[in-house]
Amino acid sequence: MIFEESTDNLLQVNSLKTYYKTKTGFVKAVDDVSLFVDRAKVLGVAGESGCGKSTLVTTIFRVTPRNAQVMSGEVKYKGQDILNMDLKVFRRDIVWKEIAYIPQASMDVLDPVYKIKDQMLETILEHEDLSKADALERIYKALENVGVPAEKADMFPHELSGGQRQRVVIAMALLLSPSMIVSDEATTALDVITQAKILELMKSLQENRKFSMMFVTHDLSLLANISDSIAIMYAGKLVEFGDVEKVFGNPLHPYTQLLLKAIPDLRYRKQRRLVAIPGFPPDLENPPKGCRFAPRCPLAMPICREVEPEFSRVEGFHYVACHAVNKK
Amino acid sequence: MGLIRYLMRRIVERLALLFAILVFNFFIFQVLPTIYGINPAQLYVPLTYKGLPRSELVQALDRQFGLNLPLDERFFIYIKSLLTLHLGISMSYEQPVITLIAQRLPVTALLVIPSLILSSILAIVFGLYSISRQGKIGDSVISFTAIMTYFIPAFWLGEIVLYFFGFYLRIFPTNLGEAITTYNGHLLTGFAYWANLMKFLTLPILFITIISYGVRNILFRNNGIELMGSNFVNYLRARGISERKILYKHVTRNAVIPVVTRVGIDLAFLFAGVVFIEDIFNIPGLGRLLVRGAENLDVPLLGGDFYVISLFAVIILLALDLIYPLIDPRVKYE
Amino acid sequence: MNKLLRDLMSRKTFIFSVVVIGFFAVLAVAAPFLTPYNNPYRVGQQFVAAPYAVPAWATVFPQYKNLPPDVRITLTPSLAYESSGEVSQLNSSTLKVTVPPGDTVNVTFPLRWNWSSPYDVRLSFTLVTPNTQYFQVNLFVRDFYLMSLSPLPIPPEVTVVPGKPNPVIFSTELVNPGNSPYVASLPVQDQSLASLELPKMLLPKPGTYNVTLSFVNTGKTTEMFLVTLPGYSSLGYAYGRLGTDDNGASVFSEFVYGARFDLYLSLVASAIIIGIGLIIGLLAGYVGGFTDLTLNAFTDFFLLIPGLPLLIVLISIFDITGTIVNVNKAVLILLIISLLSWPGTAKIIRGQTLTLRNRTFVEAARALGESRMRILFKHIVPNLMGILFAQLAYDVPGVILAESGLDFLGLGITEFPTWGNMLGYATNNVSFVNGFAWWWVLPPGLGIVFISVAFYYFGTAMLDVLSPYKLRGE
């Protein structure tokens, strides 16, 4: 799919399908997803847990679990097809130098038996020919830039708090000054206050250094302030994609609308009752025929259960896959 | 400091364990017979013993070990004698138990330590091969063999191996006495003694290696494979770190931790684990001493041997606790 | 459910385990139908064939090719007598022999022998002699003068009562200088070996050999003898499905009844282990706090005392103190093994309970004010099922190995077959002479290995399939 709105395209995903092979069939975790990220812009990707966001990210970095298979589609970075590139070349030239990754800094995201410093050092030296002293210098600076005291570099991962660990992982991503950063649930495990601080940090880093970012989260509310464009995923499918104002201001897909309603609005002092979306996401091994959201959709029509809706442009930079919208 | 507290706690725990073992010994060897109305001294004189009249012996033992005192007084005497390693006299060997044990301990150590090292190395080497070839035929074959060796009864395979290599092919000597004496019956000395002893021990050592290799291999492999799919390995890959480095530096270092624990435990139960092998290969070690004790119903020997085996286990476990933080930095805080 | 089954069936290791466990289960259950010998260690059930007889099917191998099976046939006289008046057929199983005074009549029974020598040779017939004192009946095989029957015995002759039916048995096992002229004729030092050597001399190799009864009439009148057709029987060196042990008892029967006992014991012991482990693990994990601390220390203690030495010590002490007299040894071993094996299981259940306790759905139930008991049995125990099943399977090999070890050392069960004591007895008797007795040594060992591996794989499959909270991905 060619997006006309992409002006200075850095990363482009075209009709990507990544399935997991299981004993009983295929889990269609990413099914025909197309999107792009422009230079120095932020794309927010949202959707319920299990809808395939991480699969999308790991496909881009080519670190999917062993049973994953890219069935079709392509991922292009600066016009190069990175999925079919030689893996060694990809890891040497593209990864970390060009695109870096910020995972959720869970307890086991770093090797538990090596010090922070050594793990960062290893990352630099894998890609650049640098003296150890210079590299260390850069590590301390990187840590300070994200608000972690340099002496923490001598600690083991488990000796840091969750917030500190998340900052370390952010520093790690910036070590080689990449042009693009992909963050997957970078703030999810943190308490609300730390979450806000980390988000603030990432936003300011992005503004100062002008890297592109793909910010993946299950929490749509985080995206409003940080993104330029938004992609909404449901059950392996991209259901809505567009400019941040358009998606937030005029959500077209019923799923997006429900997601937005589910966000507690802080402007009202009395917390509104949380609107949860009734029902459960489908089993991705045997997804329903037609639109995957149809079984939970308040607006579902007979055609929704039969024919898969096409992903098409509504107006301007705003795409949606919904029969109800397309018919209008 | 977390570390100091951790170590203190561990030491206290192990001492408590030692105490529990002392009490347990007292229960088995003193209380249990009393419950059944048997004077422990009776047990100390084997039925087959032909020497002084039985009743005289029993009285002498009563006096010497205070066996006719009430249980509570006996408890302190018993604990004291165990702690000071006064383990009594074996009636079937007619020697102090501690002397018997001191003679046999080095033999068992010579048997177990080389195989401990050898099998750990094998387990890791084959484990690495398995991990790097997960799910392929090589991995399946290695894993299946490892599981098999884990479940093969040592006493069974031991007899077969001994018969085949020792008696049938005659590659290895099968009798320790013959192995370390010259043909006219003198004990060999110096290099010849050690060379022949090692030659005699080769077969059992190889055998123990194979028998104990399985668990460690499975532990290492399963752990490694789990780690290969873990978050931090994924993150390492995403950072472009080479597969070799991930496997040999990160995964190995992490997967070896449970193997070290296991080897430590095996080391702790060093003397317990080779009972069958010593029995089969006719090696005069601690395990065989125990079996002889059981066959002759030699209570002082049984008690002493069991106590020393447990004591050794506690000491090794404590040592393991102390070095463990070096291997796994996480433990200090647990 | 269907998906679960499909998942299980797609695992080769699971199929393997089901097949193996099924096979042994059938053996165990059907044991009484598979073999008539329910305890081959009893004297009455031994010597169903020669000691160290190879399995019957092993005769396809060249080195066992000519080994004889157990043979039991009724001999018939050679056709030459049809016409003579002296020997006639009284009925289908009895011959009438008429001997003129002072004469001798020989009746020859050809024995067709297709194998190498058997373990023993046994001939039996019933003889009705004339009611006089003047006769003698002699038994020959080939030219060996094996037996002499007479009314007035002077050793090595054997008595028969004149005029009455006399059951006569000749057996190479029972020969001695007092009952066999041939043995009596040997040099003294060879006489004791005669019972071993005779079968080889009587039937050295395949061929046809004559068994001859010679009726001697030393009286003055014609006399008549009645004799049943002699029955020939011998124990062979090839027997049944798995041959025989050193006592000529059927190894197959031992194996089958061993499987029956081992499976039974290990399943009961595993159930006890799971029971104790579940109670202690659940209590420690769910109640927590001081209870956890105490129970954990208790578990550690049991985990850390050396098991096998303790087992040996305990069994010996029970032996000495006489507890064993009052309690069945199998029960005692069952209890001791169970009581020493639960700690591992308890630890695993504790760990699992701990993680379950903090799961959202349990916390939700707690917040809703459900009672502790209800939470425990409605939310926690059902979710432990996978682990419990797996643990049950994992414990079986441990129990089998421990019990076999004790039996092997001679400290356990000795009165009836178990795989462990089969191995013990077998390996004690292994030597060149019996060619390693592989048919006796291998089955119990392989049985232990296969059933252990099978239970292990079964447990692993159960764990994989039944654990409801194995999360994948994010």
Ligand SMILES: Nc1ncnc2c1ncn2[C@@H]1O[C@H](COP(=O)(O)OP(=O)(O)O)[C@@H](O)[C@H]1O
């Ligand atoms: N290794 C795997 N094998 C099979 N299915 C998987 C695997 N990893 C993830 N999945 C499934 O793929 C779907 C998408 O997972 P994921 O990409 O992690 O979702 P998200 O990151 O949006 O929460 C989920 O239904 C998950 O259960």
Ligand SMILES: [Mg+2]
């Ligand atoms: Mg995710």
